[in-house]
Amino acid sequence: MSTPTTTDVRRSAEAHLRALVGPRDGQGDAVLREDQWSAIEALVVHRRRALVVQKTGWGKSAVYFVATLLLREQGAGPTVIVSPLLALMRNQIAAAERAGIRAVTINSTNMEDWEPIQESIRAGEVDVLLVSPERLNNPGFRDEVLPRLAATCGLLVVDEAHCISDWGHDFRPDYRRIRTLLGDLPDGIPVLATTATANARVTQDVAEQLGRAGSLGDVLVLRGSLDRESLRLGVVRLRTPEQRLAWLADHLAEQPGSGIVYCLTVAATQEVADYLRSRGHDVAAYSGQTETTERHALEQDLAGGRVKALVATSALGMGFDATLGFVVNLGAPASPVSYYQQVGRAGRGLPEDLESATVVLLPATEDRDIWAYFASLAFPREEQVRRTLEVLAEEGRPLSTATLETYVDLNRTRLETMLKVLDVDGAVRRVRGGWEATGRPWTYDEERYLRVREAREREQQAMLDYIATDGCRMRYLREQLDDPDLDAELDCGRCDNCGGLSVATEISAAAVEEAEARLARPGVVIEPRKMWPTALGNLGVELKGKIREAAEEGRAVARLTDLGYGNALRELFATSTPDGPVPVPLVRAVIEVLDDWRPPVDGIVVVESATRPTLTADLADGLSRYLRVPVVGRWAIVDPDVAPDQGAANSAQRIAAVGRRFDLRAEVPEGGRILLVDDRVGTGWTLTLAARAIRGAGAAEVRPLVLATQA
Structure with missing residues (x-):
């Protein structure tokens, strides 16, 4: 042959x-x-x-x-x-x-x-x-x-x-x-x-x-060339979250075909989708937390044009193949490269009646806070990596990630990511039953990690420069991706700065008013913890299985990442903000949450704070006056040597730290219904252990109320 x-x-x-x-x-x-x-x-x-x-x-x-x-x-x-x-x-x-x-x-x-x-x-x-x-x-x-x-x-x-x-x-x-x-x-x-x-x-x-x-x-x-001839890029800079939501409500229907509204957080996808549906738009929320079968159905609906838009995180990203007429980003990604990838979802295989796809970025001042949070999840410090390797070597047997959490102060995601890197580097090996040390030498490449971090910071600045530029936007993105076919003198002729796209910036008073009402509606449910993490015995904590003295469902005014009260709460908890009483707008929000929630309350227990004692005391006293019930005690700091957020990276470490730091100092009425008050909730374990102690002291019910939740 x-x-x-x-x-x-x-x-x-x-x-x-x-x-x-x-x-x-x-x-x-x-x-x-x-x-x-x-x-x-x-x-x-x-x-x-x-x-x-x-x-x-x-x-x-x-x-x-x-x-x-x-x-x-x-x-x-x-x-x-x-x-x-x-x-x-x-x-x-x-x-x-x-x-x-x-x-x-x-x-x-x-x-x-x-x-x-x-x-x-x-x-x-x-x-x-x-x-x-x-x-x-x-x-x-x-x-x-x-x-x-x-x-x-x-x-x-x-x-x-x-x-x-x-x-x-x-x-x-x-x-x-x-x-x-x-x-x-x-x-x-x-x-x-x-x-x-x-x-x-x-x-x-x-x-x-x-x-x-x-x-x-x-x-x-x-x-090859990274020019996307079918895309028209634009930026609309609006001052407040209400204005950005109003812009979406007023102009989403004008966008060609079906598309994606990208948000930076899971919470924002729900909030924005709910608001847009209330304004008559056919949209749905989509994130990594969306159940697999539902995600598939939503993808099919978008590809088939059966919804105007999916309001999504970057989970709807690489490889999604459909004919989309627009992408709107509510908040900027942390780099021009990731932004280019997201907008690349639009403009593929457009039908004859769509000459081009529209891409609009609505940047927000809080974008940098969200970037900073994701940046904090970078590769762990050397002592945390060494500690992991030492534990695996000392045990001499496979350990699950949950067990390793009891020895290493990292959350599950960062610990898993670190172990995968160590696995590729040959220092550990994933086996049935968990992870084991290989005994091979391993070097912490601090110089490389530093270079990566510095590169990320440069990319964030480049994204801010994209927003501010008065030059050709497509050319700017191609420059950031080192496009080999880029002509530095040639503009795209299609973006807002080139005159090829005119993006409407006006917003109606009715849309702004409704957005303000939506964002001004406080109240986020705090779901109680249901199970103790495994292997707590390694830390001398004899708790396991189902939590039997659990709190009831609680409330927070808002998430720190929320579009409405999130701004006020991030400012309140900024390290540069001094301790003080609850600001008046947040007092009104707490009252609104209570009036909507209406929890039965016989007494109040306040979680002591070393960093904001005035804030928590003022919150508890104000609630006592408003509800006309006494403050019956404190979840008191008894070991100030345990730092306020010690162990917060994972559940096992946090439970051990909270158990050492706090103890109950309260006269709890037998069968009483207690409102447990704190400034904010992170992992939820401080409230869980406090509720357990209060229930153990005789309370029938414990309901947490906080100003902010981080999740």
Whole structure:
């Protein structure tokens, strides 16, 4: 049998492309872009490794699907695609099936299908296997499934490859495991990495990790223009949250087609969606906390144009493939790169009646507070990492994350992220039952972590500069992504600064008034803790199982991240704000919460505060006068050597610290109904332990009331 020529391969590739994309009305047959062919040729003909950095909608998935079909015709094994989001997997499987590609997925939601899927792979019945990056470090998958896949796959694809790099805006430790997978691949297995959002530094970092022994020499890097001709960018700067909500209410219907309203927090998605629905808009909230089945249904509704917008966090991000007419950001992301990725959801495959998509940013003064919070979740300090390694070494057995929390003052998310990084670095290993130390030496790369932090700070300033610029906005974003095709003298002609977009800035008095009423409505439910964390015995705390002396449902005036009272509360609790009585507007808000809630109260217990004693005392005394019930005691500070927020990073550490710091000093009426008063709630464990003590002293019910909640 003769070996096909390069010309033959290209002819076959374009035939497969036409099957993939279908007929193009009045546009002739689909043909490959030159860079698409270059990538396919590198993978199929030369069996090389390639990194493709091209804008959203360019056709990166066509490269790996066409390459898959060509390689399968040559007898190669299935393509393995590492893909970060279930939404992306669903879209890719649907696209693959249209071209006759048999595609399946292994992820955390379909564990019952794993064994039949593996049988189908062994039988040669699968062309494409999509794997979530989290699977790469699942012990069973890593040790039993992954080696077989590495040995038999015909092509490895790493989608959204910027996640590999800790310089990238969306670094994910699970992606670092891909380095191990790359090292286990037999010679001659081609590798393709793709992303739409990588600047020059991220591109080089990813390419080095793709290369054998960190070499760039065998990696083909294809970077194209990042100009998005279908996008019209604009910024509307409004002073207050009420005005920004009013702008959405007045102008959402004017936006073309269906789209996304991005918010920075989960709480904001609910708040904004509720308000917009009250103004007659067909919208829904979407976040990482949305149940999986509902998320899928919402994605389908958006793609099908059955809702005007999803009000979403960045959880609706990478890989979501739909024809969207607009993106509005209520609050700015922390970098131009992440902003470019979010706005890239719009303007793909627009129908003839939509010439372009509209992109509007509504920045807020509180954006920087939210950026600062997420920045605080960076890689932990060296002593915390060393402590984790010491505990694992001393125990000499696998420890679960929950057990490690009793030794290390980090919350579950940061601890898991740190352990994944240590796993990739070879210092720990995830096994059945938890994590174990490997005994291999490990160095804390403080210089690198510092450089990453400084890079993040520069990116935040660059985002502020984007908002303030009077130059071309698309050119600015392309500069930030080191677009190789950028003409520094050429403006896009489509943004508000270029005169190509006129964004309405007027807002109606009725919309502002209703937004003010919505944001001025205080009251957030505080759900009581139900279960004690595991392994508290390691800290000398003999509590476990269900919490039997729990508090009742409580109330807070607002979340610190809320659009309404959040501003006033963030100012009140700022370190620069001196201690003092409850400000009058918040007094009115507390009264409104009480009038709406109407809790039965026989007495008040106040949580003492070392940092704001006047505030908490004034709050308790004012409530006593208003409700006409006595302050019967204090959840008193008995060990001031325990810092106010000690152990707040995780539940086990916090319970131990609160138990040492506080004790009940109160005359609780037998069978009484107690209002437990504090300035703010973080983890909820201070209120939980106080309620337990108050119930133990004879109270029948304990209801917490605080000014602010951090969640």
